Amino acid sequence: xxxxxxxxxxxxxxxxxxxxxxxxxxxxxxxxxxxxxxxxxxxxxxxxxxxxx
Amino acid sequence: xxxxxxxxxxxxxxxxxxxxxxxxxxxxxxxxxxxxxxxxxxxxxxxxxxxxxxxxxxxxxxxxxxxxxxxxxxxxxxxxxxxxxxxxxxxxxxxxxxxxxxxxxxxxxxxxxxxxxxxxxxxxxxxxxxxxxxxxxxxxxxxxxxxxxxxxxxxxxxxxxxxxxxxxxxxxxxxxxxxxxxxxxxxxxxxxxxxxxxxxxxxxxxxxxxxxxxxxxxxxxxxxxxxxxxxxxxxxxxxxxxxxxxxxxxxxxxxxxxxxxxxxxxxxxxxxxxxxxxxxxxxxxxxxxxxxxxxxxxxxxxxxxxxxxxxxxxxxxxxxxxxxxxxxxxxxxxxx
Numbered sequence: 001x002x003x004x005x006x007x008x009x010x011x012x013x014x015x016x017x018x019x020x021x022x023x024x025x026x027x028x029x030x031x032x033x034x035x036x037x038x039x040x041x042x043x044x045x046x047x048x049x050x051x052x053x
Numbered sequence: 054x055x056x057x058x059x060x061x062x063x064x065x066x067x068x069x070x071x072x073x074x075x076x077x078x079x080x081x082x083x084x085x086x087x088x089x090x091x092x093x094x095x096x097x098x099x100x101x102x103x104x105x106x107x108x109x110x111x112x113x114x115x116x117x118x119x120x121x122x123x124x125x126x127x128x129x130x131x132x133x134x135x136x137x138x139x140x141x142x143x144x145x146x147x148x149x150x151x152x153x154x155x156x157x158x159x160x161x162x163x164x165x166x167x168x169x170x171x172x173x174x175x176x177x178x179x180x181x182x183x184x185x186x187x188x189x190x191x192x193x194x195x196x197x198x199x200x201x202x203x204x205x206x207x208x209x210x211x212x213x214x215x216x217x218x219x220x221x222x223x224x225x226x227x228x229x230x231x232x233x234x235x236x237x238x239x240x241x242x243x244x245x246x247x248x249x250x251x252x253x254x255x256x257x258x259x260x261x262x263x264x265x266x267x268x269x270x271x272x273x274x275x276x277x278x279x280x281x282x283x284x285x286x287x288x289x290x291x292x293x294x295x296x297x298x299x300x301x302x303x304x305x306x307x308x309x310x311x312x313x314x315x316x317x318x319x320x321x322x323x324x325x326x327x328x329x330x331x332x333x334x335x336x337x338x339x340x341x342x343x344x345x346x347x348x349x350x351x352x353x354x355x356x357x358x359x360x361x362x363x364x365x366x367x368x369x370x371x372x373x374x375x376x377x378x379x380x381x382x383x384x385x386x387x388x389x
Contacts, residue, residue, distance in 0.1 A: 017287035021109065021280065024297055028113040031305035032120050039309060050376050051383040
């Protein structure tokens with residue numbers, strides 16, 4: 001599955017592709033931290049609400 | 054109003070769709086490319102963009118879901134790395150079989166039939182086992198001897214050194230782990246799919262890893278396979294960020310909900326939902342193939358509706374079961 005030819009022929013396209021995947025990774029990290037903060041702030045309240053407390 | 058070159062309605066649609074997939078992905082460790090790629094194809098995106106963007110989305114979602122499972126101690130990194138090694142070799146072998154079948158002109162039909170049989174077979178088996186299992190599976194990170202499937206006990210009984218200790222107090226021969234990883238990779242490469250629906254049950258039924266750890270470890274592996282796959286597609290311009298970013302915004306939230314639900318919902322219920330999801334998928338693929346063989350385009354849409362419908366039903370059931378479990382927990386803990 002690993003296409004070694006694609007790696008060896010990497011030029012500017014390779015850098016663009018890496019930046020694209022980097023952007024996805026960056027968004028994932030930001031969302032993880034951001035939603036984590038939201039969960040920290042409101043999570044317990046939402047769980048209590050769902051429990052019917 | 055346009056965001057990332059998409060209308061607001063499309064952005065909302067992608068965020069909502071991402072939310073749905075995120076719940077399933079966080080809960081089962083599968084379902085990304087299985088759902089996203091056919092949906093994008095039906096929406097008219099070129100195959101390269103549908104597959105590449107689907108993979109990039111799976112990569113982003115698996116990063117988030119893995120981090121969440123790590124927080125809950127549900128990722129076995131040692132097992133994950135061993136699985137990556139065995140799976141990579143298996144995928145390569147699977148790809149060679151496909152190339153050979155292509156020269157014989159048999160690849161398409163054999164792969165489709167195998168996919169339906171495998172998806173349906175695993176779905177039926179998992180559902181049957183879960184329904185038969187009663188109320189077992191109370192432990193999350195520790196596995197009870199009674200909960201280990203017979204096949205896993207047999208595999209664990211082969212004490213060929215070196216033995217590897219896994220989370221949940223499981224000890225398995227390195228060669229057995231590599232063997233299971235190779236076979237799951239072989240099927241994954243042969244069918245051209247991510248393989249979460251094969252690997253997650255394989256980790257539980259063949260190696261004996263508790264279900265939540267099987268899900269977390271499977272997701273850890275998808276980070277690498279999804280990352281590499283999307284990078285290779287990005288080299289050919291197959292990744293469209295205007296699709297990936299809104300999908301990811303929704304799925305990041307859904308993955309948190311799905312991952313958290315694995316600690317709340319009973320293990321047997323997880324297996325029932327997983328089995329039903331696979332059965333729905335098998336039916337959808339069968340309908341699509343019949344449509345392709347007889348040239349009935351409408352069956353492609355029926356197939357997509359079946360996939361999305363089962364995804365919506367199962368993710369709804371996961372959320373509903375979690376809320377019910379929370380309420381039952383409260384009732385049982387409150388004084389009489």
